[in-house]
Every structure is written in structure tokens, then in C-alpha cells.
Amino acid sequence: MVSRVIPVDPFDLVIFGGTGDLARRKILPALFRRFCAGQWPSDVQIVGAARRTLDDTGFRSLVSDALKEHAPKHARDRVAVEGFLSRLRYVPVEAEGPQGWEELAGLLGQNRVRAFYFSVAPRLFGPLAERIEAFGMATEKTRIVVEKPFGHDLDSARSLNATLAAHFDENQIYRIDHYLGKETVQNLMAVRFGNMLFEPLWNSQYVDHIQITVAETVGVDGRESYYDRAGAMRDMMQNHLMQLLCLIAMEPPAKFDPDAVRDEKLKVIRALDPVLPHHIVRGQFVAAEGLPGYREVVGNPRSTTESYVALRAHISNWRWAGTPFYLRTGKRLVARSSVINVMFKDAPHSIFGEDAGRHANVLSIRLQPNEGITLKVTIKEPGQGGMRLVDVPLDMSFAEALGPENQVSPDAYERLIMDVVRGNQTLFMRGDEVEAAWAWTDPIIAGWQSRGDVPKPYDCGSTGPGDAELLMKRDGRRWQGIKP
Known part of the structure; x- marks a missing residue:
């Protein structure tokens, strides 16, 4: 093909x-x-x-x-x-x-x-x-x-939108987020809305929780001044992870049309509950593995800027009521990995007995470094007596079906720039989306400042602060590993 x-x-x-x-x-x-x-x-x-x-x-x-x-x-x-x-x-x-x-x-x-x-x-x-x-x-x-950045907070985002709107119509303004140009992000919409297999299960009745991870091995070298003013919440959570959350959680649009898609994304942002203080963890990397700590890199020995954020979010609508979304992002972590894990619930009753253990399906959408989609399914472990079960991945990378000539996907910027030329805004953020995202983010940052929160230290080359593991453990869950 x-x-x-x-x-x-x-x-x-x-x-x-x-x-x-x-x-x-x-x-x-x-x-x-x-x-x-x-x-x-x-x-x-x-x-x-x-x-x-x-x-x-x-x-x-x-x-x-x-x-x-x-x-x-x-x-x-x-x-x-x-x-x-x-x-x-x-x-x-x-x-x-x-x-x-x-x-x-x-x-x-x-x-x-x-x-x-x-x-x-x-x-x-x-x-x-x-x-x-x-x-x-x-x-x-x-x-x-x-x-980006599309403002530093809600007020600055509104001011920026008003400045651009004074000279151009909204349909002429393309706010670019390169994560939305990734082939696998677009495949997420195709998998969800093009297959009867998944969409009936895409709700709180069948999904236990969803994890979104964007882990980076790099630090903030070359961006010290900007990053120490912004931090992980403004630099990554408010835009990249927010957009991934919208795509994974939105309702099916009436058609694959720019405003129809963005209308549904906006509904998700507006349905987000405020994040409770005990549902969020801030971290800051410290020297380890021969690498300097954050404060040394930015030259600010008293910096309280976070280089890591993990949080638990809830969407108050019929589809997702009661289903938590766990989001995390950080610098100087053990591996570079961007992945969405849809964690389905256990079967309501196991006919195989206690020895079979607990097994649940996981749909993993990998954005980087190796783009692809994997569905973990449960089968009988070969060669064992009795009914011993094991989880195995069902490959959905499509490489064999599409042929070797399609195994190298266009870079995100290639797709997005050509969409600008075509006049297709589907994968670009609208002004009201940006403002709604800041309206959700600002109270979180204001809460840190009013409480005098200090980020938890974590070693360079680790998976992040230990409190992030506790965030999941309190709920009887655990993060899927950060894998290269």
C-alpha cells in the first residue's frame, strides 16, 4: 500500500x-x-x-x-x-x-x-x-x-487573543501545538471513532482510569530564564497534556470538522473539576547520575519552580463521572516516553479461580519515541497445567498492513504546516480553548503560591518524586512504567 x-x-x-x-x-x-x-x-x-x-x-x-x-x-x-x-x-x-x-x-x-x-x-x-x-x-x-506560550495566565491569554483578533479573524489564527500533529494522536481519533469495537467501551462503566505520561530525559538547558518563570505546569500541563486529555475524553463530534472537533474539546476543559491540593504532586530534580540539579542549572539557589507535576483530574459529565485521569510530566526522568494508557476494569467475575490472578485490558497509545498503539489482552499461558492466564500485547502498529514505505511517519511540523496552507484548523487550538485551559490552571498555581508549597526533590534519572507513586497507591492503583 x-x-x-x-x-x-x-x-x-x-x-x-x-x-x-x-x-x-x-x-x-x-x-x-x-x-x-x-x-x-x-x-x-x-x-x-x-x-x-x-x-x-x-x-x-x-x-x-x-x-x-x-x-x-x-x-x-x-x-x-x-x-x-x-x-x-x-x-x-x-x-x-x-x-x-x-x-x-x-x-x-x-x-x-x-x-x-x-x-x-x-x-x-x-x-x-x-x-x-x-x-x-x-x-x-x-x-x-x-x-506557545499562549500567555502566562488567563489575563495575558485574553490580552493576546484580543491583540491578534484586532487584526485577523479567528479562522486566520493557527495556534500550533506540535503534539497534535503526531500521527498516533490522529490515529487515536481514528481508533475511537472509526471502530465499533472501542467506542461503546469508552466510558466510566468499562474504563477504570486513564494515565497520560509525558516524560523527558532532557533538562532545561538553554531555556533557563523562561522555564524558571513558567515551570512544568505552564510549560507542559496547561497545553500539551491538556490537549491529549481532551482528545481521549471528548464526545464524538458530529463530523470531522475543525469547529466540531474543537467544540467537543472545549466541553471537556469546561467540565474539569478543580484539582484538590492532595491530588497533585510537584517535583524538582536534584543532582544525580553526574548531572546537576535544577537550581544549579537555572542559577537560582532558592527556586521553587517545579520541573515535574503529577495530578489526578476528574471530568464531571455523564461519560466520565467517577473515572479519574492521572496526568504526569517531568524533566530529567529515566526515559523519554509519551504515552496514554487506557486502563479497563477487571472482568466482573473470574471463572478461572484465584490462581489465575487479576487481569485487565490496557490500551496504550505511544506518542514517542516509538509511535504505535498496543492492546494488552489476556490469554492462557502456553504449556501450563490448568488455566493459568498471562497478559500479552496485541500489536496495532499497522506496519505490516501499510507496508515498509509507510513506516516513517511525517514529522508533526510537516503535517501542521501543510494544514495551515490547506486552511484546516482541526489540529490547532481555538482562542476560547486556550482561555478555558488557563481558567482551570490558574487556581492550581495560585494555590501553590498561597500555601507556600515547595516541590519535592527527585533524582535525575529517576521516575520522579516518591509522592507521585503515593498519589496512585492511595487509590489502589499504580503508574505504568516509564519506558524508552
Whole structure:
């Protein structure tokens, strides 16, 4: 089975912050891979825009080096690299001044999609949006892409949304969360809503609880200043894990339409109960395994910023009443692993006796590093006397069925940037979603501050603070292991 590449309409893409780290590591390599896939028409143009003084040749040299480092397999094709580089232009631009804007406007084609990627600090979103409109670059086919953080709290999120709305309609604003571009996240919706097997069981009658884990082995190097102001709650829980929670818990939308999907996600956020203080654990990594502790890394010996959060959430609606959702995320953990585990209830009665033990089905949706879906089912243990049961995984990676040519999924940024060009907002957050997420998050952070909570220490290379294990143990449950 050969996957079909769907061509896109002609477009111009302007990357503000085009010489920055995100552009070099993610955005430009993703665009290059889509170019290699043959998805572009012949007249696509990519324009880098930043304060740095460069010409087209200098920018192409920078991008060539980035491709060798971050897209090495495709970068071996010299013809492809040269073809891609020929599409690139560069304009030095002042985000808050007049320089470069008239030149940038003169580069853009007429009657075609214009996408502007804001790979810059959020404080520059407003000035950029204002100048795009002021210099005549805003048309019905103009789209802007904004990276997180989408505010620091509810008030700042509302202010940011209002600033963008002053210049663009909501259907032109694409708030990007790369987790939603992962192939397995989209497969989650296909598995849920495309198979009669799962959806009738997707509720509190059959599901005991759901675990969402995003574990990272990396620390906060290179992001010290931002991270010490944000912490794991703002950096990961409020957006990435919240979006995964919405997709796993939402009601079936009437159709696979951007607003229909996002309406159902919003209902989930608004149905979340406040998190009780004893249902949340904060942690901060300390030196171990030859690695420095958090406070040493950020240069703040008194920092109380969390690098780890685990919490128990409840959704007050008919589908999920009484079913807890356990979410955790942290830095400097034992392995890099992002996974959703749907833990089904035990059979109501075992006909096999006490020796058979307790067995329950688990549906695991792995987002990284090895994307795939596994269903754990119970079978008879081979070669044993009597009826001894054992749990085995039922592979749902689809590799054999789809063929080797489909075993390498497009990078999340590849999918999302092409969705911007197509005008498909299904996998992007809407303004009211962002505000609802902050409305749930802010009281948690305010509670920590009013109580003077201090994060629990945990060693680098561990699974997190011991109190996170107790959070589950009190409920007679345990976390599924963090696996590489």
C-alpha cells in the first residue's frame, strides 16, 4: 500500500525568526521534507525574516547547514537540496520598526495563500500582526501561525487573543501545538471513532482510569530564564497534556470538522473539576547520575519552580463521572516516553479461580519515541497445567498492513504546516480553548503560591518524586512504567 501525497495550492510562507533555533531545528527541515515528498507546486516561496543582516545567499547557506544537521537523510540528495534552497529568500525586518516591511510586501505573490509563522517571543505577536495589516499583506487568504506560550495566565491569554483578533479573524489564527500533529494522536481519533469495537467501551462503566505520561530525559538547558518563570505546569500541563486529555475524553463530534472537533474539546476543559491540593504532586530534580540539579542549572539557589507535576483530574459529565485521569510530566526522568494508557476494569467475575490472578485490558497509545498503539489482552499461558492466564500485547502498529514505505511517519511540523496552507484548523487550538485551559490552571498555581508549597526533590534519572507513586497507591492503583 503506497501512501498518497496530496498536493497543496501555491503559497508563500514567511518565517519571522527565520534564523532562530526553532526555524533551523524544526520548521525548515519539515518544509524541506515536504518539498522532497513532491507536495509543492513549482512556485512556492519561503521567506526568512529576522533582525540579522543577511542576504539570500547567506540565508541559504544557514539553511543548508541546518538541513545537514536536522534532516541528514534527505540532505544527501544534492538536487533536492539545491531545488529547495532556490525557493528561499531573506529580508532583514524590524518587528517593532519600519525596516524591511515594504521589501517583504513586494516579494509576496498575489491571489495565493500567505502564511506568516511567528517563531518569535510572544511580546512580538502584536507588532507583527499590526505591520502585516498596515503594509497591505493581510488578505482573505492570509494565515498567521503562533507558537506557545499562549500567555502566562488567563489575563495575558485574553490580552493576546484580543491583540491578534484586532487584526485577523479567528479562522486566520493557527495556534500550533506540535503534539497534535503526531500521527498516533490522529490515529487515536481514528481508533475511537472509526471502530465499533472501542467506542461503546469508552466510558466510566468499562474504563477504570486513564494515565497520560509525558516524560523527558532532557533538562532545561538553554531555556533557563523562561522555564524558571513558567515551570512544568505552564510549560507542559496547561497545553500539551491538556490537549491529549481532551482528545481521549471528548464526545464524538458530529463530523470531522475543525469547529466540531474543537467544540467537543472545549466541553471537556469546561467540565474539569478543580484539582484538590492532595491530588497533585510537584517535583524538582536534584543532582544525580553526574548531572546537576535544577537550581544549579537555572542559577537560582532558592527556586521553587517545579520541573515535574503529577495530578489526578476528574471530568464531571455523564461519560466520565467517577473515572479519574492521572496526568504526569517531568524533566530529567529515566526515559523519554509519551504515552496514554487506557486502563479497563477487571472482568466482573473470574471463572478461572484465584490462581489465575487479576487481569485487565490496557490500551496504550505511544506518542514517542516509538509511535504505535498496543492492546494488552489476556490469554492462557502456553504449556501450563490448568488455566493459568498471562497478559500479552496485541500489536496495532499497522506496519505490516501499510507496508515498509509507510513506516516513517511525517514529522508533526510537516503535517501542521501543510494544514495551515490547506486552511484546516482541526489540529490547532481555538482562542476560547486556550482561555478555558488557563481558567482551570490558574487556581492550581495560585494555590501553590498561597500555601507556600515547595516541590519535592527527585533524582535525575529517576521516575520522579516518591509522592507521585503515593498519589496512585492511595487509590489502589499504580503508574505504568516509564519506558524508552
